[in-house]
Amino acid sequence: MVPKETEKLETELLLEAIYRGYGFDFRQYARSSLLRRLHYIRQKAGVAHLSELIPLILHDERFVGELLSSMSVTVTEMFRDPDFFLELRTKVIPVLKTYPFVKIWHAGCATGEEVYSMAIVLQEEGFYDRVQIYATDMNQQSLKTAEEGIYPLDAIRKFTVNYNNSGGKASFSDYYYAKYQMAKMNEDLKRNIVFTAHNLVTDQTFGDMNMIVCRNVLIYFDRQLQNQVFRLFDESLVHRGFLCLGSKESMEFSSLRGTYENVSARWRIFRKPLT
Numbered sequence: 279m280v281p282k283e284t285e286k287l288e289t290e291l292l293l294e295a296i297y298r299g300y301g302f303d304f305r306q307y308a309r310s311s312l313l314r315r316l317h318y319i320r321q322k323a324g325v326a327h328l329s330e331l332i333p334l335i336l337h338d339e340r341f342v343g344e345l346l347s348s349m350s351v352t353v354t355e356m357f358r359d360p361d362f363f364l365e366l367r368t369k370v371i372p373v374l375k376t377y378p379f380v381k382i383w384h385a386g387c388a389t390g391e392e393v394y395s396m397a398i399v400l401q402e403e404g405f406y407d408r409v410q411i412y413a414t415d416m417n418q419q420s421l422k423t424a425e426e427g428i429y430p431l432d433a434i435r436k437f438t439v440n441y442n443n444s445g446g447k448a449s450f451s452d453y454y455y456a457k458y459q460m461a462k463m464n465e466d467l468k469r470n471i472v473f474t475a476h477n478l479v480t481d482q483t484f485g486d487m488n489m490i491v492c493r494n495v496l497i498y499f500d501r502q503l504q505n506q507v508f509r510l511f512d513e514s515l516v517h518r519g520f521l522c523l524g525s526k527e528s529m530e531f532s533s534l535r536g537t538y539e540n541v542s543a544r545w546r547i548f549r550k551p552l553t
C-alpha cells in the first residue's frame with residue numbers, strides 16, 4: 279500500500295507532466311474520481327505505481343492519446359433527466375422562441391446524446407432553423423462519436439422512455455434509422471450543430487450565447503476550478519441568458535452565488551441578470 283503522501287506527490291508530478299507536455303490541465307480536478315481513473319489507467323498499463331506512468335506520458339504519444347480519452351467520464355444518454363427537458367420546454371423555450379436568432383453552447387457534450395436531444399426539442403418547438411448550437415468537449419474521441427451520431431441499438435429503448443417522459447411530441451423512432459445493431463441519428467438534426475474541441479480549463483470564452491448547457495461536468499472539478507469556469511460562462515452569456523447545470527451541480531460556492539435568477543431550482547436552470 280502506497281502511503282497517502284507519496285500517492286499525492288506522484289499524482290501531482292503526473293498531472294504536471296500531462297499539463298507541461300500536452301497542455302491538458304487536470305490539476306484542479308476533484309481528487310477522488312480523478313484517482314479512480316488514474317488507478318484504472320495504471321492497472322491497464324500493468325505498472326505498480328502512478329509515477330511509473332510518467333515516462334510513458336513523456337515518451338509514448340500513443341499512450342498519451344489513450345490516457346486523455348480515459349481521463350474523462352463520458353457517461354451520458356439522450357434526454358438524460360427527462361424532467362429537465364420538460365422544464366426547458368415550459369420555462370425556457372417560450373422565451374428563446376421570441377428571439378430572432380439563438381445561440382446555444384453545450385459544454386462537455388461527451389458523445390453527443392444531449393445535443394441531439396436539444397436539436398429534437400428545438401425542431402418540435404418549431405424554431406430550430408433560427409438556432410445555432412455549438413457542441414464542445416475536450417475529449418476528441420467522444421466528439422468524433424458525437425459528430426457521427428451513431429449509437430448502439432441497445433441504448434435506444436432507454437432513450438425512447440426518456441424522450442416520452444421529457445414531453446416528446448412525436449415518436450422517437452422518427453429521429454433515427456436502425457441498421458444492424460446500431461441507430462444513426464437523422465442527418466437533418468445536425469444541420470445547425472457545430473462540433474468542436476474546447477477545453478473549459480484552458481480555452482477562451484464562446485461569445486454571445488443565449489443559453490449554455492453544461493451538465494455533469496463541473497462535478498469533476500474542485501471548487502476553485504468550478505468558480506473559474508462559472509466566470510467563463512458568465513462572460514460567454516448575453517444578459518438574460520440561461521445557464522443549465524446538472525442536477526448535482528450548484529453555483530452556491532462560486533462568486534456568482536445569488537446573482538443569477540433561479541428559473542428552476544430542481545433542474546438547476548439559472549438566468550443571468552440584466553446588468
Ligand SMILES: C[S@@+](CC[C@H](N)C(=O)[O-])C[C@H]1O[C@@H](n2cnc3c(N)ncnc32)[C@H](O)[C@@H]1O
Pocket residue numbers: 350351352353354355358385386387388389392414415416417420476477478479492493494495498524
Ligand atoms: C459525464 S459527461 C457529461 C455529458 C453530458 N453533458 C451529460 O450530462 O450527459 C462529462 C464530459 O465532460 C467532459 N469534460 C471534462 N473536463 C472537461 C474540460 N476541461 N473541458 C471540456 N470538457 C470536459 C468530458 O470529456 C466528458 O465528455
